[in-house]
Amino acid sequence: MTSLPDDPTRLIREDDRDTAVQRLQEAYAEGHISHEELDERLHRSLTARTHGELVSALASLPEQKAATTSTIAAASGRIQRRGVWRVPRILKVESAFGSVHLDLSRAVIEHPVVDIELQLGTGKAKITVPRDAVVDTEDLHTGWKALLYKTRSHPRPGGPRIRISGTMGFGRLKIRHARR
Structure with missing residues (x-):
C-alpha cells in the first residue's frame, strides 16, 4: 500500500x-x-x-512481493477481489457455479502484463480494469453468451496489459474500464 x-x-x-x-x-x-x-x-x-x-x-x-501465480477456486458461490490487493503475474480463476467479480481499478499491479485465466461453468463474471489498461481477450472462448467489452478508442500509454484467456461456459463476461 x-x-x-x-x-x-x-x-x-x-x-x-x-x-x-x-x-x-x-x-x-x-x-x-x-x-x-x-x-x-x-x-x-x-x-x-x-x-x-x-x-x-x-x-x-x-x-x-506479489506471487508469480495465484489460483482462486470455488465450486459455487461468489469469488470477489476488490479494493487494494496485489495482482499476481498470472491469476487463475476457477468456478463451476457462481459469480466472479475482479476489480483491478485500485489494485497494486506490479507487472506490465497480467494474465487472467478463467475456467468458468455457469454464472456471470465481471472484471473492472484500470483506466489506462489495454485488454486482450483473443484467447478467451465463450460458450453461451458473447463477451461484453467495448475497447478504448485511445488507450493511454504506460498502462498494464491485461490478457484474459480461458473458457466461459453458460455465463457472460463483462469487462469495463474504471472511471477514475
Whole structure:
C-alpha cells in the first residue's frame, strides 16, 4: 500500500483498512516491528480517515512481493477481489457455479502484463480494469453468451496489459474500464 500513487486526501474504505491491518500483523509476525510499534500503528490504522493517514501508519514496512501465480477456486458461490490487493503475474480463476467479480481499478499491479485465466461453468463474471489498461481477450472462448467489452478508442500509454484467456461456459463476461 505504501507504493500506491493515490490522492492522500481520499477517504479510505473498510477494505483499505483491513489490508493495512493485515500488513501490520504480517510485519510483526516476521519481526520487522515490535509489539509496542504494532499497537501504535494498529491504532493509527484503525482511526485513519484518509489514504495519507493510512500510508503513514505503514511507513518503513518492507515492500510485499506479489506471487508469480495465484489460483482462486470455488465450486459455487461468489469469488470477489476488490479494493487494494496485489495482482499476481498470472491469476487463475476457477468456478463451476457462481459469480466472479475482479476489480483491478485500485489494485497494486506490479507487472506490465497480467494474465487472467478463467475456467468458468455457469454464472456471470465481471472484471473492472484500470483506466489506462489495454485488454486482450483473443484467447478467451465463450460458450453461451458473447463477451461484453467495448475497447478504448485511445488507450493511454504506460498502462498494464491485461490478457484474459480461458473458457466461459453458460455465463457472460463483462469487462469495463474504471472511471477514475
